[in-house]
Amino acid sequence: MLTFPCAKINLGLNITADRPDGYHDLETVFYPVPLTDALEIKLMDPLFPHDSPCDLKVTGTQVDCDERKNLVVRAYELLAADFTLPPIHAHLHKRIPSQAGLGGGSSDCAFMIRLLDERFRLNMGNAEMERYAAQLGSDCAFFITAEPSFATGRGEVLQPADGPKGNLDGYYIAIVKPDVAVSTRDAYSQIVSKKPAKCCRDIVRQPIETWRHELVNDFEEPVFRMHPVLGEIKQKLYDMGAVYAAMSGSGSALFGIFREEPKDLATIFTNCFTFQSVL
Ligand SMILES: C[C@@](CO)(OP(=O)(O)O)[C@H](O)COP(=O)(O)OP(=O)(O)OC[C@H]1O[C@@H](n2ccc(N)nc2=O)[C@H](O)[C@@H]1O
Numbered sequence: 001m002l003t004f005p006c007a008k009i010n011l012g013l014n015i016t017a018d019r020p021d022g023y024h025d026l027e028t029v030f031y032p033v034p035l036t037d038a039l040e041i042k043l044m045d046p047l048f049p050h051d052s053p054c055d056l057k058v059t060g061t062q063v064d065c066d067e068r069k070n071l072v073v074r075a076y077e078l079l080a081a082d083f084t085l086p087p088i089h090a091h092l093h094k095r096i097p098s099q100a101g102l103g104g105g106s107s108d109c110a111f112m113i114r115l116l117d118e119r120f121r122l123n124m125g126n127a128e129m130e131r132y133a134a135q136l137g138s139d140c141a142f143f144i145t146a147e148p149s150f151a152t153g154r155g156e157v158l159q160p161a162d163g164p165k166g167n168l169d170g171y172y173i174a175i176v177k178p179d180v181a182v183s184t185r186d187a188y189s190q191i192v193s194k195k196p197a198k199c200c201r202d203i204v205r206q207p208i209e210t211w212r213h214e215l216v217n218d219f220e221e222p223v224f225r226m227h228p229v230l231g232e233i234k235q236k237l238y239d240m241g242a243v244y245a246a247m248s249g250s251g252s253a254l255f256g257i258f259r260e261e262p263k264d265l266a267t268i269f270t271n272c273f274t275f276q277s278v279l
């Protein structure tokens, strides 16, 4: 059985408070984008010699973590503690860049939970799958439905991001991934949390032309200070005609939203993806 875990971008991201558990409260609009990994599972032959009941092979772009610690394996182990699951082979083909703020690892584990639920008829509803996903990472729960969502709490409290102006159907989204790695934990350590003047959910309901002046990702200021090239890429996306451009999550990927398909992006940026936003 095969599935395609998608990436996300953050339309606005405000870190609103420090929490006693060491995490931060935030407000963000998660928006799914059709840049995907591929994830397949197959039943393991009972005679196949195995160390782990989830035998994972990873291909494609590099992931900086041991296969046994991969979030796909951790999702299997989390469910295997509560459900009877047979041993499986999993194949993950990575296309979503890592340490990009695009939620690639989070998406893989949420899609693994969905895949296991469907294949082995675990009969979990979305709410139960979201609870499992949230145990693996703060933004994992969003990927269970991967619908545009307004997120609060650690990122796991989700509501539909309603409002027609938040729907980017027909627009082109360009994602640029510079050769800079940003650790999410380090990025959070640079943040001074505060409530925004206006909530990002309300701003994305406004006409997209207003976003440039109102929609903020709080990580940009400290991360651009550490890596000025990221601010330069954001400006370049505006110079190329983006109606809105920002960093995604804690970086280092930048995205631009365009009315017309941006031309020659690949000649300007070495690692970039463009697609029309159709949900
Ligand atoms: C910043 C965001 C914004 O969407 O995305 P990415 O840039 O990673 O895509 C998310 O909050 C990332 O969520 P996720 O990547 O799941 O984070 P986790 O694995 O739960 O936590 C990694 C580390 O980030 C910090 N962390 C994370 C979430 C949060 N609300 N407060 C935090 O302080 C903690 O230091 C934690 O140890």
Ligand SMILES: Nc1ncnc2c1ncn2[C@@H]1O[C@H](COP(=O)(O)OP(=O)(O)O)[C@@H](O)[C@H]1O
Binding pocket: 063, 064, 065, 069, 070, 071, 072, 092, 097, 098, 099, 100, 101, 102, 103, 104, 105, 106, 108, 109, 184, 249, 251
């Ligand atoms: N399936 C996976 N894909 C990507 N990263 C993974 C995966 N499983 C575990 N990881 C670890 O999680 C970290 C964060 O995942 P990543 O996809 O880079 O998220 P983001 O770019 O949103 O911060 C990676 O640097 C890697 O060490």
